[in-house]
Amino acid sequence: MTVWDDVIGQEQVVTTLDRAARTGEGMTHAWLFTGPPGSGRSVAARAFAAALQCPLSGCGECRECRTALEGSHADVRVLATEGLSIKVEQARELVQEGGLRPSVGRWRVILVEDADRLTERAADALLKALEEPTARTVWLLCAPSTEDVIITIRSRTRHVRLRTPPVEAVADLLVRRDGVDPAMAGYAARAAQSHVGLARRLARDEGARIRRRDVIVMAGAIRSVGDAIGAAHDLATIAEEESGAASAERDAAERARLMELLGADAAARTQPPHVRAQLSSLEREQKARATRFGRDVIDRALLDLLSVYRDALLVHLGTPVALVNQDAVESVQTVARAFRPEGLLACMDAIGLARERINANVAPLLALEAMALSLRVEPRSAG
Amino acid sequence: MSDIPPLVLVRGPEELLADRAVAAVLADLKVEAPDLDVVRVGPDYHSGQLVMDTSPSLFGGSTCVVIEALHEASEDLHADLLDYLAAPAEHVTLVVRHAGGPRGKKVLDALVAGKARIFECPAVKSDRDKSDFVTNEFRRAGRKVTPEAVRALVEAVGKDLRELAASCAQLVVDTEGVVDDRVVETYHGGKVEATGFRVADAAVAGQAGEALRLLRHAIATGVDPVPIVAVLAGQLRQVVRVGSASRGASSAVLASSLGMAPWQVDKARRLASGWTPEGLATSIQAVAAADAEVKGGGRDPVYAVERAILTIAEARAAGRR
Numbered sequence: 001m002t003v004w005d006d007v008i009g010q011e012q013v014v015t016t017l018d019r020a021a022r023t024g025e026g027m028t029h030a031w032l033f034t035g036p037p038g039s040g041r042s043v044a045a046r047a048f049a050a051a052l053q054c055p056l057s058g059c060g061e062c063r064e065c066r067t068a069l070e071g072s073h074a075d076v077r078v079l080a081t082e083g084l085s086i087k088v089e090q091a092r093e094l095v096q097e098g099g100l101r102p103s104v105g106r107w108r109v110i111l112v113e114d115a116d117r118l119t120e121r122a123a124d125a126l127l128k129a130l131e132e133p134t135a136r137t138v139w140l141l142c143a144p145s146t147e148d149v150i151i152t153i154r155s156r157t158r159h160v161r162l163r164t165p166p167v168e169a170v171a172d173l174l175v176r177r178d179g180v181d182p183a184m185a186g187y188a189a190r191a192a193q194s195h196v197g198l199a200r201r202l203a204r205d206e207g208a209r210i211r212r213r214d215v216i217v218m219a220g221a222i223r224s225v226g227d228a229i230g231a232a233h234d235l236a237t238i239a240e241e242e243s244g245a246a247s248a249e250r251d252a253a254e255r256a257r258l259m260e261l262l263g264a265d266a267a268a269r270t271q272p273p274h275v276r277a278q279l280s281s282l283e284r285e286q287k288a289r290a291t292r293f294g295r296d297v298i299d300r301a302l303l304d305l306l307s308v309y310r311d312a313l314l315v316h317l318g319t320p321v322a323l324v325n326q327d328a329v330e331s332v333q334t335v336a337r338a339f340r341p342e343g344l345l346a347c348m349d350a351i352g353l354a355r356e357r358i359n360a361n362v363a364p365l366l367a368l369e370a371m372a373l374s375l376r377v378e379p380r381s382a383g
Numbered sequence: 384m385s386d387i388p389p390l391v392l393v394r395g396p397e398e399l400l401a402d403r404a405v406a407a408v409l410a411d412l413k414v415e416a417p418d419l420d421v422v423r424v425g426p427d428y429h430s431g432q433l434v435m436d437t438s439p440s441l442f443g444g445s446t447c448v449v450i451e452a453l454h455e456a457s458e459d460l461h462a463d464l465l466d467y468l469a470a471p472a473e474h475v476t477l478v479v480r481h482a483g484g485p486r487g488k489k490v491l492d493a494l495v496a497g498k499a500r501i502f503e504c505p506a507v508k509s510d511r512d513k514s515d516f517v518t519n520e521f522r523r524a525g526r527k528v529t530p531e532a533v534r535a536l537v538e539a540v541g542k543d544l545r546e547l548a549a550s551c552a553q554l555v556v557d558t559e560g561v562v563d564d565r566v567v568e569t570y571h572g573g574k575v576e577a578t579g580f581r582v583a584d585a586a587v588a589g590q591a592g593e594a595l596r597l598l599r600h601a602i603a604t605g606v607d608p609v610p611i612v613a614v615l616a617g618q619l620r621q622v623v624r625v626g627s628a629s630r631g632a633s634s635a636v637l638a639s640s641l642g643m644a645p646w647q648v649d650k651a652r653r654l655a656s657g658w659t660p661e662g663l664a665t666s667i668q669a670v671a672a673a674d675a676e677v678k679g680g681g682r683d684p685v686y687a688v689e690r691a692i693l694t695i696a697e698a699r700a701a702g703r704r
Contacts, residue, residue: 224660225623225663226624226628226660229620230624230627357671357674357680360675360678360680361678361679362671362678363613363616363674365616366613366671366674367674367675369667369671370667370668370670370672373664373667376664
């Protein structure tokens with residue numbers, strides 16, 4: 001067993017990182033991990049952090065390895081945001097911490113999981129630390145692509161590119177790590193298009209599978225303008241429900257914990273000012289998180305929808321590539337019959353445009369409506 | 384003695400009316416006691432100040448303490464007020480303003496229990512309330528005003544009650560005889576309080592010129608393009624949803640199943656009659672594009688909204704042909 005076990009389908013990257021941790025060859029003070037969502041950027045970064053701390057350079061069994069992988073190692077600081085962005089205050093905190101010597105390990109590792117969510121000012125705050133590194137500090141930044149971080153960060157880091165892992169590798173990981181049934185693992189890995197986290201969720205959560213099926217069925221079923229507006233409404237509602245269900249419980253727990261921490265009386269009708277201030281800042285944070293979560297859910301649904309049209313196009317063109325939706329071949333066939341190839345491409349463009357717009361802060365429901373209207377099955381394009 | 388009781392409560396969110404009530408109370412008191420000492424208690428209150436203000440002066444005379452905003456006052460002031468109300472001073476008139484909200488409920492209760500005179504200052508929101516207000520303003524000044532003039536005035540400057548009152552005062556001072564719509568037109572001609580809703584109503588009804596005019600008014604009076612686009616999207620959405628629902632259902636049933644108000648359903652039904660599905664589809668897509676542009680995707684947000692409005696009006700006209 002090694003720390004690299006969960007880094008799947010990335011042999012080349014693992015070789016590079018392993019060599020750097022083991023021999024110091026090619027080691028540098030700042031690394032930028034890029035790769036498509038779900039390819040395991042943060043998993044790879046955590047594994048590298050563990051390998052750096054481990055006396056055996058990544059045995060995967062010692063205390064150093066285990067705490068580093070879990071994120072509780074004293075010298076591994078992990079910053080992951082659940083909000084829409086990482087603020088400059090948080091970045092400054094990291095810089096301060098980066099100036100300290102490691103306390104127990106060989107390196108002080110600072111891992112930023114969503115470097116693409118650094119605001120411009122936050123990114124600027126990191127520059128000095130990245131340019132003039134402290135002797136035993138290593139920065140690990142993760143982002144979907146090099147374009148997602150500002151150019152001055154890009155030029156100060158060593159770039160590690162992860163690829164989309166093969167479906168078999170993801171399925172294998174689900175079976176090995178999470179004890180999922182092999183058939184289910186295969187389905188989940190394919191449906192999630194090799195996104196490891198998503199595949200895991202699909203394999204374990206019946207609700208997620210049902211929601212995915214609902215979205216896929218939607219593809220060929222939009223005929224009239226009314227259908228389109230209804231479908232957009234359904235999509236937005238699904239996202240809202242999922243986001244609400246996931247966060248309500250957690251929000252309440254966080255609130256209770258904060259009250260306990262402040263020694264406030266939870267039953268009191270009105271709280272003293274200092275408690276109110278803390279509570280409202282927590283609520284702001286939770287709201288930002290809910291916004292991001294809602295958007296992520298919609299984005300995921302749109303990716304599912306996109307996969308149907310992609311499959312339909314493959315059917316049309318007779319390309320010998322595996323379908324994403326092998327389990328829903330009838331839906332794919334329906335869509336393939338309803339559209340010509342150019343119509344399918346137009347649909348895929350419309351979905352892409354909606355994703356872009358939601359990212360650019362357009363009201364999600366409106367963006368979805370405009371998209372759904374473009375997805376209408378028109379009688380003249382049937383054939 | 385004046386007929387003002389020692390405790391006065393001015394309650395309600397409409398500031399102008401509250402200001403007037405306080406001024407009227409002070410004027411009444413001054414008839415009786417021209418050297419009345421008026422103490423205004425604002426937000427910078429320190430504990431114990433009230434006791435000082437209400438204790439008898441060496442030279443006699445009466446005092447009026449005006450608490451400006453009980454709904455925002457500190458806990459100290461609340462506590463001191465409660466103490467004072469338990470033992471009010473004889474020479475003091477206490478006037479308390481409260482704009483609403485749950486804060487200071489104990490003090491309010493104590494005031495009511497102490498038989499305070501209450502002036503209600505409810506928010507003036509609907510056009511009918513505003514019309515009544517304007518009519519009253521002119522009547523107080525002993526002037527005649529025609530209903531058309533009232534309507535024109537409310538349409539022109541009705542957004543803020545203070546502005547409305549000031550306009551009334553101006554017309555009273557500047558003009559003579561009956562105030563009719565021609566006079567109002569002279570002073571406020573061409574100015575319209577446009578909201579996103581009025582813009583959207585005109586656009587969805589296919590009146591491109593009217594919609595653009597209102598849009599310009601709205602932008603000029605400080606309405607942001609972003610909410611206008613949101614309202615456009617909302618109106619179109621309602622038309623589609625009502626239009627694609629079953630025709631036979633009553634508006635009340637439809638309203639509850641679609642999560643809309645019955646009047647919204649009726650309005651959307653009226654609007655829907657002139658629309659084709661294709662036209663609605665084009666319009667919604669234009670609005671979505673405009674939303675992206677007003678949120679930073681384009682260079683000129685106002686132009687983006689204008690283009691969306693033109694597209695909507697055109698799509699509607701095409702459906703009618």
